[in-house]
Structures are given as C-alpha cells and as structure tokens.
Amino acid sequence: MNQVQFAAFLTGGVRLALPVLFAAVGELVSERAGVLNLSLEGMMLSGAFGASVATAASGSALLGVCAGMFVALLFAAGQALLTVSAGANQLVVGIAANALALGVTSFAARHLLHDGAGDRLAGFDQLQIPLLHRLPFVGEALFGQASLAYIGLLLVALTLFALQRTGWGLAVTAVGEDAQAADRAGTPVRLVRTLAILWTGAMAGFGGAFIALADVHAFTQNMTAGRGYLAIVAVIAGGWIGRRVLVACVVFGAATALQFQAEALGIHVPVALLVISPYLLALLAVAGLVGRQRPPRNLTLPFTR
Amino acid sequence: MIAGSSIISKAVDGLKPLKIPLLATLAAFGIGLVLIVAAGAPLKDALGALQDGMYGTPYALGASLNAAALLALVGGGFVVAARCGLTNVGGEGQINVGALAATAIGLHGAAHLPTPLPVVVPLIAAIIAGAVWGAIAGALKAWRGTNEVISTLLMNFVAIGLVSVAVHEQSLLRQPATSAQTLPNSPPLPEVTHLALLPLGSGSPGTIGIVIAALVLVAVAVLVRRSAFGLKLSSVALGKQAAARAGISPGSMEIAALALAGGAAGLAGGILMLSTPFILRDGFSSGYGFQGLVVGLLARGSAAGVVLAALLFGFLDTGGISLEVGVGVPSTVILIVEAVIVITIAGSAGLKFGRSKVRRATS
Numbered sequence: 001m002n003q004v005q006f007a008a009f010l011t012g013g014v015r016l017a018l019p020v021l022f023a024a025v026g027e028l029v030s031e032r033a034g035v036l037n038l039s040l041e042g043m044m045l046s047g048a049f050g051a052s053v054a055t056a057a058s059g060s061a062l063l064g065v066c067a068g069m070f071v072a073l074l075f076a077a078g079q080a081l082l083t084v085s086a087g088a089n090q091l092v093v094g095i096a097a098n099a100l101a102l103g104v105t106s107f108a109a110r111h112l113l114h115d116g117a118g119d120r121l122a123g124f125d126q127l128q129i130p131l132l133h134r135l136p137f138v139g140e141a142l143f144g145q146a147s148l149a150y151i152g153l154l155l156v157a158l159t160l161f162a163l164q165r166t167g168w169g170l171a172v173t174a175v176g177e178d179a180q181a182a183d184r185a186g187t188p189v190r191l192v193r194t195l196a197i198l199w200t201g202a203m204a205g206f207g208g209a210f211i212a213l214a215d216v217h218a219f220t221q222n223m224t225a226g227r228g229y230l231a232i233v234a235v236i237a238g239g240w241i242g243r244r245v246l247v248a249c250v251v252f253g254a255a256t257a258l259q260f261q262a263e264a265l266g267i268h269v270p271v272a273l274l275v276i277s278p279y280l281l282a283l284l285a286v287a288g289l290v291g292r293q294r295p296p297r298n299l300t301l302p303f304t305r
Numbered sequence: 306m307i308a309g310s311s312i313i314s315k316a317v318d319g320l321k322p323l324k325i326p327l328l329a330t331l332a333a334f335g336i337g338l339v340l341i342v343a344a345g346a347p348l349k350d351a352l353g354a355l356q357d358g359m360y361g362t363p364y365a366l367g368a369s370l371n372a373a374a375l376l377a378l379v380g381g382g383f384v385v386a387a388r389c390g391l392t393n394v395g396g397e398g399q400i401n402v403g404a405l406a407a408t409a410i411g412l413h414g415a416a417h418l419p420t421p422l423p424v425v426v427p428l429i430a431a432i433i434a435g436a437v438w439g440a441i442a443g444a445l446k447a448w449r450g451t452n453e454v455i456s457t458l459l460m461n462f463v464a465i466g467l468v469s470v471a472v473h474e475q476s477l478l479r480q481p482a483t484s485a486q487t488l489p490n491s492p493p494l495p496e497v498t499h500l501a502l503l504p505l506g507s508g509s510p511g512t513i514g515i516v517i518a519a520l521v522l523v524a525v526a527v528l529v530r531r532s533a534f535g536l537k538l539s540s541v542a543l544g545k546q547a548a549a550r551a552g553i554s555p556g557s558m559e560i561a562a563l564a565l566a567g568g569a570a571g572l573a574g575g576i577l578m579l580s581t582p583f584i585l586r587d588g589f590s591s592g593y594g595f596q597g598l599v600v601g602l603l604a605r606g607s608a609a610g611v612v613l614a615a616l617l618f619g620f621l622d623t624g625g626i627s628l629e630v631g632v633g634v635p636s637t638v639i640l641i642v643e644a645v646i647v648i649t650i651a652g653s654a655g656l657k658f659g660r661s662k663v664r665r666a667t668s
Binding site: 036082083086087088089091092093095096097099100102103104106107110111229232233236270271272273275276279280282283286287288295299300302 | 340343344392394445449451452454455456458459460462463466467469470473474595598599602603635637638639640641643644645647648651652653654655656
C-alpha cells in the first residue's frame with residue numbers, strides 16, 4: 001500500500017464514518033436518558049428524503065439540510081409521543097417506524113422526485129482547509145471533507161459538551177439510570193426523555209442529509225441501508241461514553257472503506273468478515289470480555305410513576 | 306337460559322382484547338385505500354388484485370400460509386422468552402444460523418440418508434443452531450448480566466454476516482462458478498430434502514412447514530399456560546431472588562428460555578431453506594425475524610394471538626406483491642399499512658397497561 005492509496009482509504013473511511021457519527025452521538029443522548037431508538041434508521045432515511053426533496057425543489061442545499069433535520073424531528077416527535085407519553089414498547093415502535101419510513105419515503109419519492117429530480121442534487125463540495133489538507137496521510141481525510149462535515153462536527157462537540165459538562169447532561173444521565181429516583185428528586189422525566197429523543201431526531205436527520213447531499217448527491221430507495229443500525233451498534237461498542245463512541249464510528253468507517261478497497265490494497269480477507277467485525281466487537285464489549293461496560297440501568301424501560 | 310347468556314357474555318369478553326387490533330387494522334386499511342388512490346390505480350382493480358394475491362388462487366393461499374407459518378414460529382419463540390421476562394430481538398439472526406445449518410447439512414450428507422431423514426436431519430440441525438445462538442445470549446445474561454435486547458440485536462448482524470461469508474466463499478457454501486452460475490448463492494438443495502407440499506390445490510407452494518408451525522404453537526400454548534416449566538419461567542420474570550429461594554435457578558431458566566426461542570426461530574430458518582427456491586443467499590429471509598418479533602410483541606403472551614397476528618402479516622405481505630405486479634401500486638403501501646397497524650396497537654397498549662404494569666425485573 002503506498003501513501004496515495006492509504007490517504008484515499010483514510011479519506012473514504014472518515015467520509016463513511018461521519019454520518020454514522022452524527023446519528024450515533026444523537027442516539028447516545030437518547031440512550032443515556034433510557035430510550036433505545038431502533039427507529040434511528042428511519043430517522044436517518046426520513047432526513048435524507050426531506051433534504052433531497054427540499055434541495056430538488058429550492059436548489060439550496062443549506063435549506064435542504066434544515067428540511068431534513070425538520071422531517072426527522074417530526075419523525076422523532078412521533079417516537080417520543082408513543083414511547084414516552086403513551087409508554088409504548090420502544091422496540092416494537094422502533095421497528096414499525098423503520099418500516100413506515102421506508103414505505104413512506106419510497107412511496108412519496110415516486111411523486112415528489114419523479115423524472116430523475118432526485119438523481120443529481122445540488123450539494124456540498126469538498127472544502128480544502130488551506131495548508132492543513134496537505135499534511136501527509138491524514139491531511140485529506142481530516143481537512144478535505146465536505147463543508148457540511150465541519151458543521152456536523154461542531155454539533156457533535158456541542159452535544160458531547162452538553163452531555164458531560166452541564167446540568168442538562170446530568171439530568172439526562174440521572175433519568176436513564178433510575179427514572180424513579182430522578183422523578184422523586186424533581187427531575188421532569190418525561191420532558192427530559194422527549195427532548196433527548198428530539199435531539200436524536202435532529203442529529204440523525206443531519207446524518208441522513210449528509211449522506212444525500214454531501215456523499216451520494218442523490219436520493220435512492222432505502223439509501224441509508226442499515227447505517228442507522230450501525231450507529232446504534234457504535235453507541236453500544238463505545239460503552240455509552242462519548243469519546244469511545246467517536247472512536248467506534250471511525251473504526252466502523254475504516255472497516256467499511258476497507259471492504260471497498262481491500263482488493264486494490266492487496267488484502268485478502270472475505271469482505272463479509274469485515275462487515276461482521278463491528279458487531280462482534282460491540283458484542284465482546286457489552287459482554288464484558290473487552291473492558292467492562294454497562295448500559296444505562298433503565299434502558300428500554302418505560303417510565304411509570 | 307342463564308347458562309346460555311353467560312356463554313354469550315363470556316364470548317363477548319373473549320373478543321374484547323380484539324377491539325383495539327380490529328380498529329387499528331380498519332384505520333390502517335383506510336390509509337391504505339387513500340394511498341392506492343393516490344398512486345393512481347382504480348380502487349376496484351387494486352382491491353381485486355390484493356384479494357387475489359392474498360388468498361384468491363391456490364398459489365396465493367399457499368404462499369400466505371407459508372409466510373404466516375414462519376412468522377408464527379418466530380413469534381411463538383418470542384412469547385416463550387417473554388414468559389421469562391426476556392425480550393428476544395434475535396429472531397432474524399436465529400433464522401439465519403438455522404438456515405445456514407440446514408443448508409450445510411442438506412448439501413453435505415443428509416441427501417444420502419433413508420427417508421424421511423433427508424428432511425428431518427436439516428430441520429433438527431436448524432433447531433440446534435438457532436437454540437445455540439439464543440443460548441449464547443441467555444448465557445451472557447445469566448453469567449455476565451448482559452442486557453439480552455442488546456446482545457440478541459448484535460447477534461442478528463453477526464449471523465447475517467456469517468451467511469454472507471458462507472455464500473461468498475467457494476470453500477464454504479458458494480455454488481461452483483460456471484458461465485451460467487456466477488451469483489454468490491449456495492447451490493440449490495437436492496430434491497430429497499425438499500419439504501412435502503400440502504394438498505391446497507394445484508400450483509400451491511404451501512408446505513408441511515405450515516403443519517409443523519401449528520404443532521409448535523400448540524406446544525407453546527401448553528408450555529406457557531399449563532406446564533410446570535412455564536410456571537418456573539414466569540417465577541423468574543416476577544422475581545429472581547424469590548425464584549432462587551424456591552429452588553429454581555434463574556440463570557438456567559434464562560438460558561433455556563432463549564434457547565427455546567432461538568430453536569423456534571432456527572426451525573423457521575430451516576423450513577425457509579427447504580422451501581422454494583431452496584437457495585441460501587444474502588437477504589434470503591426478507592426480514593421475517595424482525596416481523597416475527599413484532600408478531601410476538603403484539604400477541605401479548607398468547608399463542609392464539611401469535612397465530613392471528615402471523616396470519617394477518619402473512620396474508621398482507623403476499624397480497625402486497627400482487628398489488629405491485631398486478632396494478633402497479635407499489636408494495637410499499639402494504640409496508641405502510643402494516644406499520645400503522647403495529648404502531649396503533651403498540652401505542653394504545655402502552656396507554657392502557659403501561660401505568661399499572663409490574664416493572665420488569667432488572668439485573
């Protein structure tokens with residue numbers, strides 16, 4: 001492997017990791033508050049769809065991102081209403097919501113994006129940060145991504161800061177560990193969980209919009225193709241800790257990039273083994289075989305007073 | 306007189322749990338009709354095509370029942386695990402390892418055995434593989450306290466990946482590449498391993514798997530409601546310490562519960578492989594595992610509920626295909642209708658029972 005190939009591999013890995021990272025950091029907030037959104041996949045897909053339709057209609061990619069986040073936010077509001085306010089089972093709502101998102105976006109794309117309107121979308125071009133992008137090996141990967149990536153990374157940093165260093169983050173963790181105790185201490189459990197799910201929706205929608213506008217530049221049926229599930233796995237593999245989730249996303253992105261480039265790089269492993277590795281890593285981590293990690297105590301439990 | 310009216314009132318009481326599912330289904334069908342009109346198909350033609358596709362022809366009836374049988378097996382297994390307070394999200398993975406085992410045995414060895422072993426042995430292999438896959442999650446739960454929702458979810462993706470490795474590698478299960486056969490599939494299973502067809506009319510693909518599923522569901526009903534083992538399972542769900550004091554090992558019960566759930570889903574994978582098209586490939590299970598999980602959750606612990614929900618989804622899934630082929634309405638309409646049914650039922654169930662339900666014992 002020479003330097004050019006390696007740099008291309010890194011750049012591809014980071015580009016694939018970014019949308020998963022945006023969604024995963026959003027999901028981290030929900031899970032720390034005790035809500036497992038299997039619907040993350042649907043949130044990303046509806047975000048990608050909203051962004052594509054708005055961009056195709058207006059020609060403005062920035063407006064598209066806002067629309068994508070808004071659509072995913074509406075979607076998340078539905079999830080919050082059902083699982084937090086009505087106390088419905090989080091898993092069943094999540095799975096059904098993914099089917100709903102796939103059905104609605106596929107159906108609506110035939111009407112709103114017909115005649116190839118969703119095939120070539122205006123999007124975000126690569127932004128090469130002066131000097132830094134010329135660094136050997138990592139320059140292009142870290143400082144030559146689409147401009148939207150840097151907005152997303154800012155959102156990631158803000159979210160992790162809020163989660164770890166503010167009272168709001170403390171409330172989220174308290175609600176996820178023991179909702180009853182948090183309730184007795186006066187924390188508005190339902191409100192905290194609802195806001196957490198809404199933030200997850202916004203971040204997942206941003207991730208979906210990133211895939212549609214900064215990577216593929218088009219909308220296709222089921223275009224997120226399991227990346228929402230991968231983001232959930234990244235949260236688990238990262239042991240529900242912000243910086244480890246970030247590392248997990250980068251590793252997953254690299255594994256995905258390696259699939260596409262293994263042949264060119266002269267590495268001979270079955271591609272599917274690379275696909276399994278993130279899930280296997282997460283399983284080992286959560287089983288305590290690689291470091292002891294524990295999910296929030298009240299994860300998937302509806303709150304009842 | 307009095308006895309008669311009490312029978313009637315009992316029957317009415319028995320139907321009460323069906324009120325919300327029925328209303329949800331009606332509402333979802335209303336949305337489906339609107340979408341069909343929006344797609345620009347004449348309503349009469351579309352409904353005719355849907356009806357034909359669900360049960361109008363022997364082919365449709367057989368295909369619908371086949372799908373329902375797979376969903377009922379996964380859902381039935383889910384109910385057994387739920388009895389022990391465990392949520393088995395791993396149906397999809399258990400189907401995948403079950404099918405993988407059935408294919409491996411069916412291609413290598415089973416074909417030369419005397420009848421009926423070429424059919425029975427792959428199915429048993431599928432059950433064992435699924436049970437082991439489930440038991441791993443059970444053991445992690447019992448010994449390491451790993452949340453089974455998370456471990457079974459992750460093991461789905463591992464199993465799907467294992468199938469993918471097997472069908473992409475020629476040293477494993479991939480068919481030998483020739484000029485006509487280049488896709489990453491397994492070769493088709495030999496004819497002696499194929500499941501017998503039921504006499505549902507000419508051209509019906511309905512297999513004996515439907516009968517097997519019905520028998521398993523009867524066993525699930527007995528096990529959950531009428532057996533000492535079912536009682537032991539639920540004692541663990543209600544309180545581990547109390548169960549342990551009564552001489553029941555909570556860990557063994559958890560492992561057994563997830564092994565049974567995995568075995569049922571693994572059997573579904575085996576049945577799927579020994580039915581048309583008899584080929585293992587990426588995505589062969591088309592999401593039966595996740596849909597079966599939904600079937601199990603909607604059934605709220607009842608085997609009869611599993612059968613009803615499985616039939617509903619089995620018929621809808623198959624009808625959707627004919628909707629697309631027949632009148633050009635995208636089958637995603639059916640996806641939307643099913644999702645609306647599930648979300649409505651789950652939402653109202655949460656509202657009704659969520660407030661007073663016993664909190665699940667946490668480890």
